[in-house]
Amino acid sequence: MNVADSQRVASALEGLGYTPEARAENADVIVMNTCVVRQSAEDKAYGRLNSLIPVKRARPEVVINLMGCLVGVKGHETLKKRFPQVDVFSPPSDPGPLLAYLTQDESKAHEDAETSRRFAMMDGNLTLPVYEQGNLVSAHVPVVLGCSHACTYCIIPYKRGIERSRPVGDIVAEVRSLAAQGVKEITLLGQIVDRYGKDIPDGPNLAALLRLVHEVEGLERIRFLTSHPNWMTPELLDTVAELPKVMPHMEVPVQAGHDEVLENMRRGYTADDYRRLIQQIRVRIPGASIATDIIVGFPGETEAQFQATYDLLAELQMDVAHLARYSTRTGTVADRKMVDDVSDEEKWRRYRLLEELQEGLATEIHGRLLGETVEVLFEEKVKGRWRGRTPTNKLVFVESDNDLRGQVLPVQITWTGPWSMQARLTRQLSINPIFSSADIAQLP
């Protein structure tokens, strides 16, 4: 979601005539987008913010914009005092405050237009890849903003506000414009993307939205994330199976494998409900890959309860498991009503056990693809190799001197590991001829 938000700001700045700059120290406008889903992310954001103090001191005219979940939707008075180097504060997904700040002084904007102005995008980790118009193969399109599901561990609803589905017309227009710029793949985003439209009376649901987006010319692939198990309807799964551009890959977090933990998390389903859903996905979308999220060390999680999560992951054989150690977020229900009683050391131990399990599972799942031919959408060249993804979202690297950017090509898998694969280009798959050349010679 943050990558999408950053892209949104970057393209708005490009619209004002700014050009991307990789090094924050050299930019006229520095946008720092932040995540606070776990303490580690929040700490990184503070570290990066502090690194901007000397930049602001050396060049007071530089504009520093702090954006995202550190700011949130409820005002920023304390942040303003704590980080005086920041000029503008923006809530998640909203380029508005920065644009207003940059355009408030018309004469200055005019004067600046004479010189070239540069902007840099940063997040808690590193400088984000710059958004280069016309160069983007895969783009993210937020369709549901905010979240209203009160998972007890989660800070997102407090920071991104209540759930709001974007109007279908806006989404389709945005996808059309991206496709016209050469974007081949879009990922529709929402904290609970499968709730799309539920807050709009008589609005389309996600299945209907997928159908509309599927019509957009030039687009090759459509994905969506993240889904909550309770809203993945048979209709949605069948739509994914039916529409050729919608990729067979589901991101559907389980979070824990024991019913009591799931209840304490207020997820709204049992482990058996989740099992049935996974089976449904596999029946209705043959060959689908499935990714899940798991939190270890939730308040009160016993060894036996953790074991239930371990066993569920082993049983369901997921393609990907995004793992996290529970991190208390101030103000959440878990923070107010539960005790963070699993030690850090124990959280790490459980995390490593799952990591090891998943590494084995993924190695096995990917191993089955060795020698197979799959279609890859190529995105960019990294350290001499082209990087792309299969329909099932597996990372593939291919050596080629040709420009493969934005192309969907068949490749043969030559090496597989737990996190990525290598492949070689095969000849273009030949299409079954309707007539043979002999037939054609005999045509009247």
Ligand code: SAH
């Ligand atoms: N809205 C999505 C994703 C939320 S954030 C969903 O409902 O699944 C991405 C992941 O971060 C979550 O799936 C969860 O596994 C993890 N996460 C969220 N809050 C956390 C916390 N307080 N501590 C540790 N991990 C957390």
